[in-house]
Amino acid sequence: MGEFLTNHAGEQLCKAETMSDFRYIRYEELKFWAPSDGGHGTDCQAVLEDQDTLYRFPYPWEDNHCARNDSGEILGIRFSAINSRDMFKTMAFYGFAIPEQVEHKPVYAHLKGRSMGGGINVSLPCPVDPRFKPEPYPIGKSSNPVTSCIAIAGERYDANGVGRTIFECGWCETYFSLDPGTLAMFLEHITKKYSNSDFLPWLQVANRFKAKQ
Incomplete structure (x- = not known):
C-alpha cells in the first residue's frame, strides 16, 4: 500500500510513500507541492511537520525531474519522472x-534444505559491530576480511x-x-x-x- 500526491480534483499524480517511507519524494519537492495538495491522499503539511519522515536523497542526475529557474528553485514537478524512481535507490x-556509538542490528540469514519447502531464519551479529570483536565471531564467518x-x-x-x-x-x-x-x-x-x-x-x-x- 502507498500514498500519492493528488490535486484538488482528486487525481493521483505520483507515488509519495510506501509504509510511511517517503523516499520517492525529496524534501524540497514535497515542500513545493504542499500548497497545491488536493487533500485526497498524502497530507503534505503533516508529513513535513513529522521530523521522522525519511525523504529521498537529492541525487544530482534527478535535478531535472523538476522544472527550475536559473537559481535552481522549483517551478513545477515532472510527476512521470518521480513515478519512475526506484524508492530504494542507494550508493x-x-x-x-x-x-562506534552506532547500535547495529542482527543480520538475518535464511537456511533451507534441498528438499524442504520451508526453512528457518538464523540471526547473526552484524560482522562490523565492535561489540563482537576481537575474534572469534560468535557463530562463524568466511575467512575473507x-x-x-x-x-x-x-x-x-x-x-x-x-x-x-x-x-x-x-x-x-x-x-x-x-x-x-x-x-x-x-x-x-x-x-x-x-x-x-x-x-x-x-x-x-x-x-x-x-x-x-
Whole structure:
C-alpha cells in the first residue's frame, strides 16, 4: 500500500510513500507541492511537520525531474519522472569505519534444505559491530576480511527545515547520521578513494551530504 500526491480534483499524480517511507519524494519537492495538495491522499503539511519522515536523497542526475529557474528553485514537478524512481535507490561507500556509538542490528540469514519447502531464519551479529570483536565471531564467518560499508538511506529534516543525510550500515541496515567532524573525515576518505574520474558520480553525490546539527 502507498500514498500519492493528488490535486484538488482528486487525481493521483505520483507515488509519495510506501509504509510511511517517503523516499520517492525529496524534501524540497514535497515542500513545493504542499500548497497545491488536493487533500485526497498524502497530507503534505503533516508529513513535513513529522521530523521522522525519511525523504529521498537529492541525487544530482534527478535535478531535472523538476522544472527550475536559473537559481535552481522549483517551478513545477515532472510527476512521470518521480513515478519512475526506484524508492530504494542507494550508493555505497566502502572502507570508512562506522562510528562506534552506532547500535547495529542482527543480520538475518535464511537456511533451507534441498528438499524442504520451508526453512528457518538464523540471526547473526552484524560482522562490523565492535561489540563482537576481537575474534572469534560468535557463530562463524568466511575467512575473507570484513569491509565496512556505508550506504545512503535518505534525508530527514528538523522543525526548522534543516536537513541531515541518513546513512545505513551496508550489512545490518541500521540508520544513522554523522556529526560535522565525522562527516568531514568521511568526505576526505571518499575524495581520496574515489578520485579517479570514473567515480565522478560518487563525488557529486558526496558533496550533497548533510551533517546532523
